[in-house]
Amino acid sequence: MPTVNLTNHTCFYTVEDAGKEDTIVFSNSLGTDYTMWDELVPILRPYYNILRYDTRGHGQSTIQADTVSIAELGQDVVELLDHLELGKVYFCGLSMGGLIGQWLGIHAPERFKKVVLANTASKIGTEEGWNSRIKQVREHGLESILDGTAQRWFTPAFREKHPDVVAAILEKFTQNSVQGYTACCAAVRDADFREKLQRLQVPVLVISGEQDEVTTPTDGEFMVSRMPQARHVTLDANHLSAVELPQAFAESMLHFLQKD
Numbered sequence: 001m002p003t004v005n006l007t008n009h010t011c012f013y014t015v016e017d018a019g020k021e022d023t024i025v026f027s028n029s030l031g032t033d034y035t036m037w038d039e040l041v042p043i044l045r046p047y048y049n050i051l052r053y054d055t056r057g058h059g060q061s062t063i064q065a066d067t068v069s070i071a072e073l074g075q076d077v078v079e080l081l082d083h084l085e086l087g088k089v090y091f092c093g094l095s096m097g098g099l100i101g102q103w104l105g106i107h108a109p110e111r112f113k114k115v116v117l118a119n120t121a122s123k124i125g126t127e128e129g130w131n132s133r134i135k136q137v138r139e140h141g142l143e144s145i146l147d148g149t150a151q152r153w154f155t156p157a158f159r160e161k162h163p164d165v166v167a168a169i170l171e172k173f174t175q176n177s178v179q180g181y182t183a184c185c186a187a188v189r190d191a192d193f194r195e196k197l198q199r200l201q202v203p204v205l206v207i208s209g210e211q212d213e214v215t216t217p218t219d220g221e222f223m224v225s226r227m228p229q230a231r232h233v234t235l236d237a238n239h240l241s242a243v244e245l246p247q248a249f250a251e252s253m254l255h256f257l258q259k260d
């Protein structure tokens with residue numbers, strides 16, 4: 001599968017071009033890679049071309065620095081679109097991917113027809129919380145936060161019913177580099193769109209997980225109240241809602257992309 005040398009790193013991506021008019025770009029969450037969309041993509045493939053990529057420092061995309069910003073991760077997306085000569089696309093990002101989507105909607109609105117921001121917030125967590133996680137991972141590795149990560153990402157019912165899906169995603173999590181993961185923790189820590197969201201004029205769908213304690217439905221409501229063209233859907237899922245409920249997630253997206 002292809003890679004491209006962008007300004008600051010080598011970006012891994014996959015394109016499924018079915019000759020459709022429109023393309024959806026998918027942006028993964030912290031600690032996952034492009035395979036987090038594996039259950040969702042087959043449902044959307046009949047309608048759209050699909051572009052997935054690994055965020056800098058994740059999966060097969062490289063990183064050369066100990067910190068990175070959401071602005072830099074947003075520029076990566078614009079560079080990737082330029083490389084692929086894609087003019088105006090749909091964007092779907094989850095959690096960190098949703099922060100990237102907020103940056104893109106504000107700073108590169110001419111490149112996006114509509115934006116889906118899933119399981120995200122205009123400000124995620126606290127500075128102390130992120131600094132403590134960065135320290136923990138630098139000193140003890142990604143394995144040391146595996147259990148807590150599984151609990152934040154999946155409902156107990158999903159973990160019980162789909163242990164293979166959970167194991168595959170957690171396996172990918174531990175394969176990330178400490179440098180890539182902690183650099184992106186810093187990007188999430190430093191991002192704050194609370195006072196900037198009114199500048200996001202592109203149509204937006206916010207998807208929240210009713211059981212998500214990291215980025216809550218209240219966070220989603222706040223975002224929607226600040227953006228001029230936004231609507232809100234909640235799903236009975238935890239943080240990785242696109243993994244837990246791909247059919248409901250896809251139906252919400254299709255309704256938004258095709259009807260709203």
Ligand SMILES: O=C(O)CC1=CCC(=O)O1
Nearest residue numbers: 029030095096152188214
């Ligand atoms: O792993 C977590 O804590 C959840 C999360 C926060 C930002 C992100 O992308 O995932």
